[in-house]
Structures are given as C-alpha cells and as structure tokens.
Amino acid sequence: MSSASTDLNAIELEIARNRLTSISEEVGMALIRTSYSPNIKDRRDCSAGIYGPDGRLISQAEHIPLHLGLMPTMIANVIAEYGVENLNPGDVLMTNNPYVGGSHLPDMCVITPIFVDDEVVALIATMAHHVDIGGMTPGSMDAAATEIFQEGIRVPPIKLFSGGEIQRETLAFLLMNIRTADKTRGDLMAQVAANRLGERRVLELIEEWGTQEFTSSCDALVAYGERRTRAAISSLPNGTGTFTDYLEHNGVEQVDIPITATVTVSGEEITIDLTEAADQVKGAVNCSYAVAQACAAYVVKMLADPTLPSNAGLTAPIDVRTRPGSLVHAEFPAPVAHGNTQTSQRIVDTILGAFEEFTEHLVPAASSGSMSIVTIGGVDTRTGDYYSYVETYGGGQGAAFDMNGASxxxxxxxxxxxxxxxxxxxxxxxxxEAYEISRGTGGKGKTSGGDGILRHLTLTHGSATVVAGTSRVTTKPWGLQGGEPGSNAQIQKHTDEETTALPAMSKFDVEAGHGVSIQTAGGGGYGSPH
Structure with missing residues (x-):
C-alpha cells in the first residue's frame, strides 16, 4: 500500500479486498475443520467476518446470507451495549440474544477484539448454529413455543474468555442447561480458535501495512462498496411496487399470516418498507428486525449486481423500515426459532414480488420458500447420551427469465x-430410507422451476422427539409471466400401522421403527409452458 488516504487506486483496492476476504474465508474454514457437530463440520451452518471496532462490516466469507446480513447489526449493538472501553486483550465475547439483532438462540455469535497498542482496531466474529441450546425440545427448535424462555438459554453479551483465560464458571453454567454439552463445548472452542487464527492474520497484515494504512484500507473498501452499490441501484428502473405473500402456519396453528413489502427505487437509493407486516404471532415464526435487514440486503445484491462487495457499503443506500412488535421486528418475549427457517424466506419472496411490479425480466419465480428444517433428538439408548440431529433441506429454485431453476x-x-x-x-x-430428488415437482414454464427433495428417516433405537418445519404445504411457490407454480411441500409421520400427512409446522414423538419424511416444494416456472 502506498498511501494512508482512503483514495486507494484500483489495484490497491483489489489487493486489500482479496487480502481481507481471504482472512475471512480462512477463519470460516478453520471453524468447519475443527468443529465437533455434523451441523457445522458437514453442513457448514456457520459464517465468519471481519468488523471495525464499532461493528461496521469490513469483509466476510461467502457463507450463509442470513447470518452475514444480520451479524453487522448484532455486533454493532453488542459492542455499543458492552462498551469497547470494557474490552481488554485476550477477551472473547459471546451472545445469542435475538433482541439485539441476533437470529435464533442456537446461533451463537463469538466476537474477538483485535488490539494494537491497547486500542481495538478490528473485530473477528463467527456465528454457528449449535445443535442444542436447551429449551423444551431437543434441538431447541420447537415450533409451538409461545415465549423465548421455552426455546433455550438466552445469553447476553458476556465474556467467554477474559484476558486470555476461559471463564470456567460461565461455561459450566451454560453447558449445564444444554443437552449435547460435549458437542456445544467443542463447537464453541472451535469458534474461539477460528477467531484467534483470524486475529493472527489481521495482526500480520497490520505488521506489514501499519495500523493507519490498515484502517484507511478498511475505510476505502467500505466507500468503494457504497459507490458500487449506488451505481448498481441507479441502473435499476425507478418505481414503486407493493406485494403481499403469506406464511401458512404460526407454529401453533394453521393460519395465514400476511407480509407486505413496498419497494421504492429512486435514483441510487432503495426504500424497503415492511411496516405493514402482521403483528408478531403466538408461535415461533417471529424474527428480529436484523433478519429483515439481511433479507433486504440480499435481494438488492441479487437483483442489482451479485458481484457487489459484501461490506457496510452495501447497506448504506438501502433504507429498511420495520414496525416494532410485528412479525418481522419481534419484541420480547416473542419466540423466534423459526423466523430464520420460514419467515426470512417469505420476506425474500415478498420483496421480490414487489420488485416484479415495476421491473421486467429481472425477478425470478418463487423458490421452495423454506429452509425446511427437521430436528430429531432424545437419548441414544446404546450409549445413554443425548443427541440432536439438525438439518435443513434444499428445494426447487424458481426459474428466471433465461434460466431453469436448479433442483x-x-x-x-x-x-x-x-x-x-x-x-x-x-x-x-x-x-x-430415502434421499432423492422429487422429480416433476418444479413448475413448468418457458423456463422451468427446479424440483424439490424427498428424505425419509427412521428411528432405529429408543424414542425421540421430531420437529419438522417447512412451508408451501397449503400454498405453492408462484410462477411468473404465465409460468406454473411449483408443487406443494409435504410432511409425513410413519408408524407400523399408517402414514399420516402433517401440517407445515409439526412436532411429534416417534418410537424405534417409526419415522418422518419430508418432501420440499418445487420452484415456480417462468413464462407460459406453451
């Protein structure tokens, strides 16, 4: 780097962007390779990034859009609440509180401040979905929870490490409230270790560049991200569109829950208004306002320019409006476990529908509309230990104007x-018992929607509790411009005597020899199939 100014030339910007992105990617890979649970080491349900001392996003790995979009809000709120002045070298913070911008309780965020000469110059943060965090159901994803206390232990921003020393009493208190304590401890330590690797890499970079040059480069990258985003938005048509879509189940009962988005593009800025969404509901499909912000940023990047840098500059021209106490801006003590898996996907569908009102050939048809989560947990009678299987399932991707949806x-x-x-x-x-593509479930069209997935699992020992949550069981992913909708999703409980179709959000117990199957929805088609 040749200058301490934020006016880096194109080559310097690319060097800085790639150096910082490579650190974020390495942190994420270290977490994946050292974690204990299949949910992280196999499914890679985790994310990583580099942040400024105030929580401003500098760089992130290309992991999970939901995590990556809400972490800047969460980290900024955590640092403001805890106070950067109360941090010392060797400290590590952790929290999973959805009301400060988190997602749901299994998603634990671990934050490590990086010090140079007793001053915080950056933060490394990872978020990972832990397979249990307590609560009334193994896996901590009970759809029928009616208050946050039933979903598990809620951790305020506290120190997991202080001055480099693990806070053993804090960790012991946390693990005593968790069924799969060994997996959770291992995954937490993997997050801490991955953050330490990121800290070393950033300090190596600062040793090479100097603190002032590092800070100036971060500022330049954010400014560059904002310039790129504003230019991309200005290429979109100006206009306003409003669209309403529905969740079909509140976690406790089947009921249509409207989400309305009004999108306005004006010059190089976008306003996404979600204030007309339904009030927060009884069951666990509420979500934090940070989830809504993450969805908005994702859609803008998706439609305007998927190559936009993922830093604080991306969100600067986007004004996201939510109403406290609503489904998309839940307040204490609303349960939120499935706000991620269900509501975030419907927010995206709603925003896309609003864009379709004033654009042409830009918006794809609706995808499967859910992360389609299944958790199965209990005590393994072979070992006497608790276990928690957690997995989300893919589905059909909605077709685009010039491309079939992926299956x-x-x-x-x-x-x-x-x-x-x-x-x-x-x-x-x-x-x-089965794991296959559900052929023919994608909607037909000039371009066709992708097909969903079928997976059938049988319990082999003991008894267990199953939570199966999907969407588009009573509705279908919509097609566009004459394209046909995708096929419905299905959940079934299997016993020796019968197979029973279940609602979109279901919880039930199974015995050895019994099981569950889930078929996810296909994507909508685009254009008339004729």
Missing amino acids: ATHTHMTNTRNTPCEVIEREYPLRV
Whole structure:
C-alpha cells in the first residue's frame, strides 16, 4: 500500500479486498475443520467476518446470507451495549440474544477484539448454529413455543474468555442447561480458535501495512462498496411496487399470516418498507428486525449486481423500515426459532414480488420458500447420551427469465450443505430410507422451476422427539409471466400401522421403527409452458 488516504487506486483496492476476504474465508474454514457437530463440520451452518471496532462490516466469507446480513447489526449493538472501553486483550465475547439483532438462540455469535497498542482496531466474529441450546425440545427448535424462555438459554453479551483465560464458571453454567454439552463445548472452542487464527492474520497484515494504512484500507473498501452499490441501484428502473405473500402456519396453528413489502427505487437509493407486516404471532415464526435487514440486503445484491462487495457499503443506500412488535421486528418475549427457517424466506419472496411490479425480466419465480428444517433428538439408548440431529433441506429454485431453476438446492437466505447419509447413520440412531430428488415437482414454464427433495428417516433405537418445519404445504411457490407454480411441500409421520400427512409446522414423538419424511416444494416456472 502506498498511501494512508482512503483514495486507494484500483489495484490497491483489489489487493486489500482479496487480502481481507481471504482472512475471512480462512477463519470460516478453520471453524468447519475443527468443529465437533455434523451441523457445522458437514453442513457448514456457520459464517465468519471481519468488523471495525464499532461493528461496521469490513469483509466476510461467502457463507450463509442470513447470518452475514444480520451479524453487522448484532455486533454493532453488542459492542455499543458492552462498551469497547470494557474490552481488554485476550477477551472473547459471546451472545445469542435475538433482541439485539441476533437470529435464533442456537446461533451463537463469538466476537474477538483485535488490539494494537491497547486500542481495538478490528473485530473477528463467527456465528454457528449449535445443535442444542436447551429449551423444551431437543434441538431447541420447537415450533409451538409461545415465549423465548421455552426455546433455550438466552445469553447476553458476556465474556467467554477474559484476558486470555476461559471463564470456567460461565461455561459450566451454560453447558449445564444444554443437552449435547460435549458437542456445544467443542463447537464453541472451535469458534474461539477460528477467531484467534483470524486475529493472527489481521495482526500480520497490520505488521506489514501499519495500523493507519490498515484502517484507511478498511475505510476505502467500505466507500468503494457504497459507490458500487449506488451505481448498481441507479441502473435499476425507478418505481414503486407493493406485494403481499403469506406464511401458512404460526407454529401453533394453521393460519395465514400476511407480509407486505413496498419497494421504492429512486435514483441510487432503495426504500424497503415492511411496516405493514402482521403483528408478531403466538408461535415461533417471529424474527428480529436484523433478519429483515439481511433479507433486504440480499435481494438488492441479487437483483442489482451479485458481484457487489459484501461490506457496510452495501447497506448504506438501502433504507429498511420495520414496525416494532410485528412479525418481522419481534419484541420480547416473542419466540423466534423459526423466523430464520420460514419467515426470512417469505420476506425474500415478498420483496421480490414487489420488485416484479415495476421491473421486467429481472425477478425470478418463487423458490421452495423454506429452509425446511427437521430436528430429531432424545437419548441414544446404546450409549445413554443425548443427541440432536439438525438439518435443513434444499428445494426447487424458481426459474428466471433465461434460466431453469436448479433442483434440490438451498436458495436465498440459506447456503448450507447436506449431511451425508453415512454421517447420519454413524452419528445418530437413524436410518436413511430415502434421499432423492422429487422429480416433476418444479413448475413448468418457458423456463422451468427446479424440483424439490424427498428424505425419509427412521428411528432405529429408543424414542425421540421430531420437529419438522417447512412451508408451501397449503400454498405453492408462484410462477411468473404465465409460468406454473411449483408443487406443494409435504410432511409425513410413519408408524407400523399408517402414514399420516402433517401440517407445515409439526412436532411429534416417534418410537424405534417409526419415522418422518419430508418432501420440499418445487420452484415456480417462468413464462407460459406453451
């Protein structure tokens, strides 16, 4: 780097962007390779990034859009609440509080401040979905929870490490409230270790560049991200569109829950108004306002320019408006476990529908509309230990104007892999009866929607509690411009005597020999199939 100014030339910007992105990617890979649970090491349900001392996003790995979009809000709020002046070298913070901008309780955020000469110059943060965080159901994802206390232990911003020393009493208190304490401890320590690696890499960079040059480069990258985003937005048509879509289940009962988005593009700025969304509901499909912000940023990047830098500059021209106490801006003590898995996907559908009102050939048809989560947990009678199987399933991608939708894939706010069948049968008392693409479930069109997935699991030992949550069971992913909708999702409980179709959000117990199957929805088609 040749200058301490934020006016870096194009080559210097690319060097800085790639150096910082490579650190974020390395942190994420270290977390994946050292974690204990299949949910992180196989499914990669985690994210990593570099932040400024105030929580401003500088760089992130291309992991899960939901995590990555809400972490800047969460980290900024955590640092403001805890106070940067109360941090010391060797400290590590952790929190999972959705009301400060988190997602749901299993998503634990671990934050490590980086010091140079007793001053915080940056933060390294990772977020990972832990397979249990307590609460009334194994896996901590009970759809029928009616208050946050039923979903698990809520951790305020506290120190996991202080001055380089682990806070053993804090950790012991946390693990005593968690069924899978060994997995959770291992995954937490993997987050801490990954953050330490990121700290070393950033300090190596600062040793090479100097503190002032590092800070100036971060400022330049954010300014560059904002310039790029504003230019991309200005290429979109000016206009306003309003669209309403519905969730079909509140976690407790089947009921239509409207989400309305009004999108306005004016010059190089976008306003996304979600204030007309329904009030927060009884069950666990509420979400924090940071989730809504993450969805908005994702859609803008998706439609305006997918190559836009993922830093604080991306969100600067986007004004996201939510109403406190609503489904998309839940307030204490609303349960939020499935705000991630269900509501975030419907927010995306709603914003896309609003864009479709004033654009042409830009918006794709609706995808499967859910992260389609299944958790199965209990005590493994072979070992006497608690276990918790957690997995989200892909579905059909909505077709675009010039492209068929992909089949059996994660879309929009999720970006995890699947758990291999061999890993499921090795780690849990489960047998995989079927795992296949549900052929013909995508909507037909000039371009066709992708097909969903079918997975059928059988419990082999003991008894267990199952939570299965999906969407588009009573509705279908919509097609566009004459394209046909995708097929419905299905959940079924299997016993020796019968197979029973279940609602979109279901919880039930199974015995050995019984099981569950889930078929995810296909994507909508685009254009008339004729």
